[in-house]
């Protein structure tokens with residue numbers, strides 16, 4: 120019981136250090152989340168769900184500092200993509216550096232006026248996502264987020280919205296909560312990039328209507344000491360599509376959770392990640408996919424390249440509910456270990472209550488293929504370039520989940536730059 | 544052009560000695576063939592020349608146009624003009640065949656201080672050469688050698704050779720796995736590259752390849768050494784009588 124009490128105490132200590140938002144249209148949802156958090160407490164490393172990742176620095180009352188990353192003269196990510204830019208500096212919206220949000224139909228959580236469509240959504244998917252596994256850091260987010268974007272997509276969005284998260288204060292502690300609703304048949308692309316803060320807690324709730332299509336591509340920022348926890352909660356209507364890709368390069372601690380509910384027939388959800396880490400890098404992908412409808416497809420593709428003692432974690436679950444016949448579930452998590460000091464911990468899980476389903480999962484760890492390396496070099500490709508080609512080849516299946524070729528190329532370029540910086 | 548002197552090679556991992564004093568010189572403009580029983584060390588010779596890991600040179604030397612090969616990294620040997628068409632071409636999942644070829648061509652150009660080939664020019668040249676080897680566009684898009692049939696892999700090796708235009712080409716059993724028509728295509732590909740400045744070392748078990756690629760000199764390798772050297776008639780003798788006669792004669 121001492122353990123449970125410690126978790127409750129941690130939650131109180133964290134809350135005491137925060138200035139909680141007051142009033143406004145989301146007050147009831149926040150109060151509900153606060154009560155849930157107070158009942159659960161914050162996670163500890165003894166929790167089964169945090170077995171491979173110590174949450175201490177994510178739950179502590181105050182953040183640890185993170186030095187700013189110097190990207191040199193590298194072009195910012197997504198620079199060549201026609202998009203609506205919305206800039207947050209250490210978690211605070213900066214209108215001066217941003218495009219006009221109103222023109223893109225973007226509203227803000229911080230605005231006090233009633234936003235009716237969001238009222239029925241804010242904290243709702245997060246709250247649903249608390250069973251069967253508790254996610255207290257997400258409840259904390261719902262209770263404490265002071266800002267975030269609210270986007271109601273009614274048709275085919277003209278341009279992607281790009282949330283750019285700048286980090287300027289070495290001890291910043293940011294909490295953002297975004298809600299996106301796609302009406303039936305709508306289509307929208309969300310781009311996110313940047314470290315956001317020394318410590319960043321983000322929740323993204325996405326409600327996808329029948330036949331709607333949601334694309335999400337993000338890159339998490341390269342500040343070495345940054346600590347990040349993100350949750351995506353999404354619910355898919357019939358024949359809809361959810362596609363999310365995350366690039367993580369650097370970061371002393373990253374935990375990305377995705378909680379996906381396929382509730383309409385014939386829906387498709389793909390979630391993918393490419394993570395590259397050198398040295399003090401701990402990256403955790405935790406995914407929970409629930410199939411609750413007929414003929415749905417889910418794909419989880421996670422690839423990690425680890426060197427100099429970097430650690431990769433994958434916890435991925437596919438739950439097929441009774442009656443979710445003809446489910447097609449695919450899950451793969453692989454790591455490329457560039458040395459023996461690095462490690463990959465994987466816990467793939469299948470739980471199936473329907474009899475006519477197709478589910479596969481695989482998890483591997485391996486070194487670079489020396490024969491392929493020699494073959495490339497024998498054709499004149501220098502060692503470093505050959506290694507970089509093979510690393511990109513290893514990550515290719517994850518990157519292939521990005522539909523837009525220009526965006527995929529941007530991601531590849533970012534990876535090549537990372538590899539060039541981390542040669543040895 | 545290629546000068547191999549008293550080359551002794553053992554496996555790095557254990558004491559097994561594979562090459563026991565190979566002496567061989569290939570002059571520019573000539574085609575040399577090497578035949579020899581299975582396990583005699585032919586592929587090992589080609590791997591050691593191209594710089595594969597796992598072998599230790601205990602004695603001897605190998606030079607290409609006077610430059611000592613054995614000191615160089617594999618990519619430096621390639622840049623110096625050495626090319627090995629592999630007996631077992633390697634599959635590289637995730638790397639497109641076209642990307643692979645273009646990377647290789649441009650890497651070699653760069654190392655020689657030449658300008659990179661533009662995407663347009665590269666495409667034009669590669670299409671033309673692929674066509675003459677009956678390699679279709681779809682195969683160029685696939686990952687390197689993945690899902691290629693045995694014969695397709697061999698043709699892909701020759702395409703790489705044609706694109707890289709090396710000065711010393713080693714072909715290790717390029718004919719194995721090829722059907723009669725493909726063998727002709729490959730031989731035509733090789734013959735098209737024959738020129739005064741270029742040397743060939745063709746490793747094969749069969750006369751039929753040498754019907755198409757006429758060798759100037761034929762060597763017989765056995766137990767890690769070149770045991771006999773002669774003209775094209777030596778290959779015919781192997782074809783007709785096997786190795787028994789030749790080997791008993793030299794031992």
Ligand SMILES: Nc1ncnc2c1ncn2[C@@H]1O[C@H](COP(=O)(O)OP(=O)(O)OP(=O)(O)O)[C@@H](O)[C@H]1O
Pocket residue numbers: 554561579580581582583584585586587588597630
């Ligand atoms: N890495 C290795 N480990 C163990 N044995 C090896 C290795 N490489 C070569 N050998 C051995 O060395 C000998 C020569 O092999 P090599 O492949 O060079 O023969 P080859 O003349 O090319 O034969 P083939 O005509 O069958 O292709 C063989 O006995 C082979 O088993």
Ligand SMILES: [Mg+2]
Pocket residue numbers: 585586587630715716
């Ligand atoms: Mg051989």
